[in-house]
Amino acid sequence: MEVLRIEGLTKVFGSGRLEVRALEDINLSVAAGDLVALLGPSGSGKTTLLLCTSLILEPTLGKIVFDGETIHQQNGWAGIDIRRIRREKMGFIFQSHNLIPFLTARQNVLFPLSLVDKKGEAAEARVMELLEYMEITERADYLPALLSGGEQQRVAIARALANNPRLILADEPTASLDTVRGKKVMELLKKIAKENQSAVIVVTHDVRMIEGFDYVYYLKDGHLNHEH
Amino acid sequence: MDLAVYDLKLHKGRFIATVIGVGLLFTIVLAMNGLYRGNIHEGLAVIKATNPDLWVVERQRGGPFNETSTMPEFYHYSVKAIPGVEEASPFIFYTVERQVGDKSRHFSIIGYDVFGGLGGPQQIHAGRNIARAHYEMVAHEKLGVKLGDQVPLGLHTYTVVGLTREAISPDGEPIVYLSLPDAQEVLFQRDNEEIRNQRERLFRSLTRSLPRQTAEKLLPSLQADTHIINAILVRLGPGANRAAVARHIENWLYFSTFTTAEEIQLMLKGRLAGMTKQLLLFRTLLLIVSVVIISLVIYTFTMEKIRSIAVMKLIGAPNLTIVRLVMEQSMLLTLGAFLFGLILIHNTYHLFPKTLVLVADDDLVTFIVALFGGILASILGLWQALKTQPAMALGG
Numbered sequence: 263m264e265v266l267r268i269e270g271l272t273k274v275f276g277s278g279r280l281e282v283r284a285l286e287d288i289n290l291s292v293a294a295g296d297l298v299a300l301l302g303p304s305g306s307g308k309t310t311l312l313l314c315t316s317l318i319l320e321p322t323l324g325k326i327v328f329d330g331e332t333i334h335q336q337n338g339w340a341g342i343d344i345r346r347i348r349r350e351k352m353g354f355i356f357q358s359h360n361l362i363p364f365l366t367a368r369q370n371v372l373f374p375l376s377l378v379d380k381k382g383e384a385a386e387a388r389v390m391e392l393l394e395y396m397e398i399t400e401r402a403d404y405l406p407a408l409l410s411g412g413e414q415q416r417v418a419i420a421r422a423l424a425n426n427p428r429l430i431l432a433d434e435p436t437a438s439l440d441t442v443r444g445k446k447v448m449e450l451l452k453k454i455a456k457e458n459q460s461a462v463i464v465v466t467h468d469v470r471m472i473e474g475f476d477y478v479y480y481l482k483d484g485h486l487n488h489e490h
Numbered sequence: 491m492d493l494a495v496y497d498l499k500l501h502k503g504r505f506i507a508t509v510i511g512v513g514l515l516f517t518i519v520l521a522m523n524g525l526y527r528g529n530i531h532e533g534l535a536v537i538k539a540t541n542p543d544l545w546v547v548e549r550q551r552g553g554p555f556n557e558t559s560t561m562p563e564f565y566h567y568s569v570k571a572i573p574g575v576e577e578a579s580p581f582i583f584y585t586v587e588r589q590v591g592d593k594s595r596h597f598s599i600i601g602y603d604v605f606g607g608l609g610g611p612q613q614i615h616a617g618r619n620i621a622r623a624h625y626e627m628v629a630h631e632k633l634g635v636k637l638g639d640q641v642p643l644g645l646h647t648y649t650v651v652g653l654t655r656e657a658i659s660p661d662g663e664p665i666v667y668l669s670l671p672d673a674q675e676v677l678f679q680r681d682n683e684e685i686r687n688q689r690e691r692l693f694r695s696l697t698r699s700l701p702r703q704t705a706e707k708l709l710p711s712l713q714a715d716t717h718i719i720n721a722i723l724v725r726l727g728p729g730a731n732r733a734a735v736a737r738h739i740e741n742w743l744y745f746s747t748f749t750t751a752e753e754i755q756l757m758l759k760g761r762l763a764g765m766t767k768q769l770l771l772f773r774t775l776l777l778i779v780s781v782v783i784i785s786l787v788i789y790t791f792t793m794e795k796i797r798s799i800a801v802m803k804l805i806g807a808p809n810l811t812i813v814r815l816v817m818e819q820s821m822l823l824t825l826g827a828f829l830f831g832l833i834l835i836h837n838t839y840h841l842f843p844k845t846l847v848l849v850a851d852d853d854l855v856t857f858i859v860a861l862f863g864g865i866l867a868s869i870l871g872l873w874q875a876l877k878t879q880p881a882m883a884l885g886g
Contacts, residue, residue, distance in 0.1 A: 312884065
């Protein structure tokens with residue numbers, strides 16, 4: 263089942279002599295359970311594509327269809343509550359974990375649930391289930407500052423999974439981890455894609471980490487090429 | 491999920507230090523409120539305690555407290571003769587600094603007709619009222635004397651026969667009640683050498699134009715008159731028309747008259763007005779300083795969380811969640827600081843050298859202003875939080 267479809271997405275910054283075409287006629291389709299890698303050198307447009315996909319940055323042209331809903335028409339947003347889409351149907355994993363420093367691991371995972379009004383015992387049970395899945399239950403009541411980089415990333419993944427998202431967007435999730443931990447995170451993402459039937463898009467520049475991915479795209483000068 | 495509380499728990503040391511700092515500012519604001527009320531309370535205490543039907547003072551003077559007023563003592567007989575006047579008593583009030591015990595004390599003296607006249611102490615806390623024409627005194631407890639103490643004032647020593655807790659002078663100093671002649675003597679008593687010199691000067695002036703024998707005869711009657719008072723206090727008879735009596739005194743005796751309410755207004759618009767405005771200005775400035783400090787603290791707290799706010803926005807947190815986070819912190823800081831200030835001032839007001847009168851209404855108004863200030867203070871932080879782009883969460 264198709265989760266995300268992007269058609270003819272173009273993003274232009276500036277105008278006239280200062281015009282920069284960051285993305286040019288991007289077409290992409292991601293189905294549930296797909297594990298997609300997005301590779302490319304610095305300045306290739308990876309982050310711009312991620313921002314457009316996560317509905318933060320409005321494309322100049324192009325259509326975005328997410329979970330059957332048209333979010334962006336050719337020339338503008340379709341008038342849908344974008345933040346609702348993000349909190350209910352998307353999960354985010356960041357390069358530097360980005361856990362909220364004043365919340366414990368458990369509270370960090372609970373936070374996205376509280377945004378969709380999931381409270382009480384059911385929410386707590388879901389948090390513990392995710393922390394168990396990430397094998398980090400014993401650190402549930404620790405503040406992020408007291409967790410290692412790998413542990414923080416596992417909490418961040420648990421947070422991204424909290425609302426059973428249709429799409430998980432991961433921005434350089436292994437950049438701040440060593441190779442062993444980085445590979446473990448990638449294995450975890452593969453497992454999540456298959457078991458949760460979530461589409462996962464991983465932006466990375468590290469080719470060693472994309473072994474076993476369903477699709478690999480290479481972005482260069484704003485153009486997207488399908489690798490295999 | 492109460493994000494504001496979780497954040498403050500993590501920074502509780504800084505939060506508590508800020509609460510104490512801003513709380514001390516609120517303490518000063520509340521102290522200023524108390525000082526303002528205390529200033530008015532003290533300024534009006536002697537007028538309210540004396541409370542005659544009419545104050546008769548020198549023509550076109552706002553005396554005897556707001557402005558100096560002097561008149562010959564014997565005029566109280568003339569006032570008493572006016573139809574409708576039941577009692578008219580001479581009254582003198584002045585401030586001195588004298589040695590009491592081993593300390594130099596600043597206090598005010600009221601002289602009044604101790605045999606049934608108006609203007610004396612209304613409530614004696616310990617001892618009795620003055621019963622003899624001379625050498626007895628009733629003092630306010632603040633003077634630090636005990637019953638039976640001997641207090642030298644001028645040439646004579648006065649025995650403390652009563653203690654009072656009521657009126658204090660408009661400057662907040664204790665009041666000492668004496669009989670009228672004693673009060674006049676303490677006020678006008680001059681050095682013997684000065685009396686001799688003045689008599690000699692007067693005698694020489696007279697002998698320039700008069701024979702020596704005539705000058706000697708005239709000399710005693712030309713000595714300075716010490717039978718001077720500051721006001722006449724009037725009690726009206728039953729059914730007397732106050733306005734008619736006042737008009738009669740003003741037209742026929744050429745004095746000014748005021749009711750007690752008018753005396754209070756004279757003080758509020760005159761002697762107390764400057765201090766009142768000054769205190770209002772201080773209170774306003776301190777409240778502004780408090781709001782500015784809270785704004786800067788909240789702005790700093792917000793800036794430190796700016797990446798977390800970007801993450802919250804990215805994962806779909808509505809603006810209300812962000813607004814609550816910033817606003818709650820501002821409110822907790824404001825409320826905590828105000829509560830600290832309130833508790834501190836209510837436990838220390840008696841240690842202030844000037845009287846502080848703390849009124850619940852003033853506390854409430856200050857609280858409302860502080861609360862409004864807290865909301866205002868959070869605007870800077872809110873503006874910063876709301877303009878934060880979720881994209882900031884991406885990247886390293």
